[in-house]
Amino acid sequence: MSKQNLTLHTNPRGALTLRKPSKSDGSDVWKLVSECPPLDQNSMYMNVVQCDHFADTCVAAVRDGVLLGWVSGHIPPESPDTIFVWQVAVHDDARGLGLGKRMLKTLLDRAVCAKVSKLETTITKSNAASWGLFKSFARDMGGELSDAPHYKRDEHLDGQHATEHLVTISLPRKKLRSVA
Numbered sequence: 001m002s003k004q005n006l007t008l009h010t011n012p013r014g015a016l017t018l019r020k021p022s023k024s025d026g027s028d029v030w031k032l033v034s035e036c037p038p039l040d041q042n043s044m045y046m047n048v049v050q051c052d053h054f055a056d057t058c059v060a061a062v063r064d065g066v067l068l069g070w071v072s073g074h075i076p077p078e079s080p081d082t083i084f085v086w087q088v089a090v091h092d093d094a095r096g097l098g099l100g101k102r103m104l105k106t107l108l109d110r111a112v113c114a115k116v117s118k119l120e121t122t123i124t125k126s127n128a129a130s131w132g133l134f135k136s137f138a139r140d141m142g143g144e145l146s147d148a149p150h151y152k153r154d155e156h157l158d159g160q161h162a163t164e165h166l167v168t169i170s171l172p173r174k175k176l177r178s179v180a
Contacts, residue, residue, distance in 0.1 A: 071087070
């Protein structure tokens with residue numbers, strides 16, 4: 001089985017496939033994110049660009065032609081050892097299956113992440129689901145999790161958005177090699 005096209009059998013309706021997105025997935029990503037509050041919804045155009053230009057660092061989870069999960073990320077040019085995860089979205093129909101962690105592990109198993117030793121993301125203090133996901137992921141990976149205010153409500157976000165905490169997870173190399 002290809003690591004780039006990992007298939008997970010989740011129920012009798014069909015297999016759940018984790019794959020790189022294509023630009024034709026952009027509108028489905030936009031719709032999925034809109035159904036996953038409190039995630040910030042970006043423009044559909046931006047989601048199309050993510051699926052097209054950043055496919056190597058994004059994951060689409062699809063079952064029976066329906067997008068049920070999404071991870072968007074990128075490797076910042078100034079930090080080639082870091083994968084920054086922008087969003088993790090899981091449709092209601094796929095919650096409770098560990099899909100968020102599976103998508104993150106699939107992403108880390110890609111060749112583009114061969115030199116990655118850190119995962120970063122930003123989370124508002126009120127987003128309990130994201131905190132739970134990333135704390136659980138850090139435990140599973142044997143990594144250390146730290147956080148600090150990063151994009152501050154009044155300093156960076158014009159008072160229009162809650163402060164985003166930069167969450168950093170160290171990723172032990174031996175664990176990365178064993179991710180499936």
